[in-house]
Amino acid sequence: MPPAAPEGSTSAQPRLPPEASNGRLSFALIRPQPDSRENRVSPVIRSSLISERVEVVRWRRRSCTCSPTRSSRGCHQLRGPPVPGRTGAPRTQAARRSPHRPVPARRPVRSALHDWLTEVQLPMTTVPDLPDATEALEHFPFDDGRGIEVHERFRELRERAGLLRVRLDYGEPTWLVTRYADARLVLGDPRFSRAMSVGRDFPRQEEATELAGLITMDAPEHTRLRTLLVKALSKSRIDAQRPTVHATADALLSSAMDAGPGMDIVVDYAQQMSVLSICDLLGVPASDREAFESTSAALLPGSAIGAEDMMRRFGELRACTERLIAERRARPRDDLMSAMIQARDEEDRLTDAELIELVVSMLLARFEAIITQIPNCVYVLTRGDRALWNRLRANPAELPAAVEELLRNNASAGAGLFVRYAREDVNVGGTLVRAGEALTIAVESANHDPARFEDPDAIDFTRPPGGHLTFGYGAHYCVGAQLGRIDLQEGLRVLLTRAPELTVRDLTWRVRPHIRGPVAMRVTWQGDPE
Incomplete structure (x- = not known):
């Protein structure tokens, strides 16, 4: 399990929103900043360790394009970027799971995400909260251009x-x-x-x-x-x-x-x-x-x-x-x-x-x-x-x-x-x-x-x-x-x-x-x- 969030954090563990099971998911690591709603800066996640600065995993739902026949599999499985040393080629028929082998219990999605994060290093990024279509944006320029003073x-x-x-x-x-x-x-x-x-x-x-x-x-x-x-x-x-x-x-x-x-x-x-x-x-x-x-x-x-x-x-x-x-x-x-x-x-x-x-x-x-x-x-x-x-x-x-x-x-x-x-x-x-x-x-x-x-x-x-x-x-x-x-x-x-x-x-x-x-x-x- 991921380590506890730092003192003062508003969210100790990553959480999935209730609607996550109905659509394709993408995710981004973010760090809430009380004084800035536009930008949330993520920490660096290093190999074999999730930084204790990680506070929230913010999930964004996207429209699912899966075929209806795949709905029984719970839509797309969550996957991160390819990990060096692993191949992404589909398995051959011979390599598929034998019907006689026991099927292990499915791990929770959060645990799978945790495992992926511990294997790769993510660069420092900022994930902006993009305003939706109804949100008013600040107008630029900030004045009508009279004069040459910097606003x-x-x-x-x-x-x-x-x-x-x-x-x-x-x-x-x-x-x-x-x-x-x-x-x-x-x-x-x-x-x-x-x-x-x-x-x-x-x-x-x-x-x-x-x-x-x-x-x-x-x-x-x-x-x-x-x-x-x-x-x-x-x-x-x-x-x-x-x-x-x-x-x-x-x-x-x-x-x-x-x-x-x-x-x-x-x-x-x-x-x-x-x-x-x-x-x-x-x-x-x-x-x-x-x-x-x-x-x-x-x-x-x-x-x-x-x-x-x-x-x-x-x-x-x-x-x-x-x-x-x-x-x-x-x-x-x-x-x-x-x-x-x-x-x-x-x-x-x-x-x-x-x-x-x-x-x-x-x-x-x-x-x-x-x-x-x-x-x-x-x-x-x-x-x-x-x-x-x-x-x-x-x-x-x-x-x-x-x-x-x-x-x-x-x-x-x-x-x-x-x-x-x-x-x-x-x-x-x-x-x-x-x-x-x-x-x-x-x-x-x-x-x-x-x-x-x-x-x-x-x-x-x-x-x-x-x-x-x-x-x-x-x-x-x-x-x-x-x-x-x-x-x-x-x-x-x-x-x-x-x-x-x-x-x-x-x-x-x-x-x-x-x-x-x-x-x-x-x-x-x-x-x-x-």
């Missing part, structure tokens, strides 16, 4: 055991990952899939469900495309973009200063900078940039463009890209489009359809990064006593470190953009996530985890660089991360140098929690009111 609820979730099961505005329920170590596990481990979200009602903040492109792929397809793209997007090509990005930002600011005493930094600066920079990188001539500008305008937060008009603009963008591909195949130039066309991995190369999707993906990624992060950085640097802004004015050499810290602090892409599906049962932070269940990574929470970052809510330009998850992690780490850093560094450098007294006069935040940033931000060149 206090994340602190509570990081400190408690296990994961929280939540529901977003659209899609199926999902486990919310808030701790840094857990987020790195889910983002970097191949047991979690991005491709499994395609064609599913995945957790999301917007009604649209269509997913495509590099971000929705798993290996080996993802590895193939990423390898070819990295060959084209070389370090030397990225570094060569810095003077171009700086010149673009400088020209945009000059135009805005000539037009009046201030500008909307979202529309007049960040949006224009994103379009011009991606066109320069790809080698899109000025005569063909209208499709890129039209599409980016439709993507602006607060845009009133309808779904039909949006699809038309994306169609024009794809047609423009297709023409550009044909031109570069015939007459290659020193630009990224030509490099992507020529990129090879042995005999493999990108198809025209893949090139088009990569161009669209790069436009979207760079657009969102620039139009959210530049305004967010300006907001953080100039608020309060402007100490951070003045520090960078006096010490421009700190700008790369400052951008890295601001990226950690201002992760604009919230949890709704980082969804993964478990390919198999995996223990994540003390919760057993079942195969096929969704996980949503709260990057803004992981980037403020005190277990990884000392004094995480403080903005410290001397903090050791790297480690944040704003650009992702693992196989889906952003290919254009270094381009994003250059965009932010040069965009801020121009503002710090040419508009040292820049002041935020008015701003309107997006009501879009998974992309945090302003819809509009009115700034002036001087500290005095307009």
